[in-house]
Amino acid sequence: MRVELSEGEPERDTRLPFRGCPARNVFTIGLPLEKTSCEKAASCTRKKSVLVWPETLRDLHYYHTPLSYLLVCISTGYFVQDTAEIILMGHARAAWEFLIHHALVICCFLYTLYTHLYVAGAVVTLFVELNSVTLHLRLLLKLAGATSSTAYRVNKMLNIWTFVAIRLAAQFYLTWYVIKNYSELHNAAFFMCALMTTNIMMLMYLCRLIRSDFLRHVGGKEYAVRNGTHNSKKFLSD
Template sequence: MAVENISDSIAMDSGKAIDFSSMKDSIQLRHGNYFILLSLLFFQFVNWCLKSHGPPKSLKDDEWKWRNLWVSWFHALITSVWVLTSFYRFPEVFADVILHVNYYTFFCACFATGYFTYDLLDVVINNKARAMWEVVIHHIMVAGMLYYNVYLKAQIGFSLIAMTVEVNSIFLHWRKLYQMTQVPFSSFKYAVVKYLNLVSFALFRLFPLAYITYTLFTMYHRVSLVYYVLIFVTMACMDLLNAVLFWRLVKSDILRGWASRGGTSARHSSSNGTGRHKSSPGLSHSNGNNNSISQNVATSPKKHA
């Protein structure tokens, strides 16, 4: 299969077979547990710094949501750099996404486990669990699967590929932060972020998840039945969810923009024909609606990174 061809190619380039068993034996689980705790404390510190600094004056929404989004943005940025450098430094990870492990990639999975554990606790402690029940379920599943991989010191390659979605999360959260601070939908900086969000969504969210789904059909015999069932159900849900989310983003940021411009042109034409200047209020109302719709669309996908 494709993965086996990659493995053969890497082995030929290196001139010798990769000893994955010795890589696993060199990793100590207690180091991973310590790093997960440090990750959790780090994000709590980031949250404390944001709380001490306070939200911008233009914020019209919930301050906790603003802080929570910023913490998520920092996680997405750090994890994205970590994952991409992992692929650059250790291309042999693709030789065996199940057995490959070293401290650099192992700690990356630990870092993400600490974040999702932190964020789950943040939601529960701030009494948001009932309103954000889907986030609670998502985080329990993700943190559980990540820690299972950390505990076994296996499937780290799968974890890294899955975490490439954080590249898109940078722009997804950035878009939402702009909306919360009332950045105009028609502004240049919002337009840049929304297009980067859509492009990165396809490259770093849809494609990696499709790759993992494909490998489920080629590597099912190398994992336990329980793990296979859990990851298969999780990926089926994530594939469907992200396809729907991508369509909603396109509809909100692209199709509604075209419809808005068409409606504005029609109102200007009507105004010119009757001699009444009503186009400006109409345009202002339209932009307000677009911002409201975009805010609603960005609320639910916030934690699907």
């Protein structure tokens, strides 16, 4: 939107400053979705305020509740919206790995919604949104140029801890479950391929995260610039 100005007066662009910027998605969609996912993923394992581990964590194939099914519905809509946002904003080439991840998640979640199978497994995967909170905070701090601040140092420790203790733990638990019950699961081969692909991607992300936040001195200034916020061609910096 542009404002009509009198002749001779320079034109001012009044468009939103975050349009096309990763921060826009973080504030308007990412963080609210993560809060909802974490709260509902936790509540899906509760019954009268008591944690019910056997049903939710042992029967990832058949067990589900109306609340857990609703959570998967909401999360599927988020991944569809985020995929469309990446493509429409022109970030598809730079964010191809995110698109692959989102495509796998959307396919698995749509199968879950259609068949009512693996709903508990989908809920377990959404616990990784706890780590996404620290990842998004890391991005915001980098965009603000606050990589030398105490907040960034604290967040990077929380980020690496939640990445390993929550994100990777959830991924590996799901992989173990599918391998253990492979002969009894519906379309186990499809889910095994999807899990192995995302496992590889998660390990690659972990290596990049460690290299960027804990080994920044390697390669000197050139490495820091190449993996900081100065590279505008990347959708998200390492």
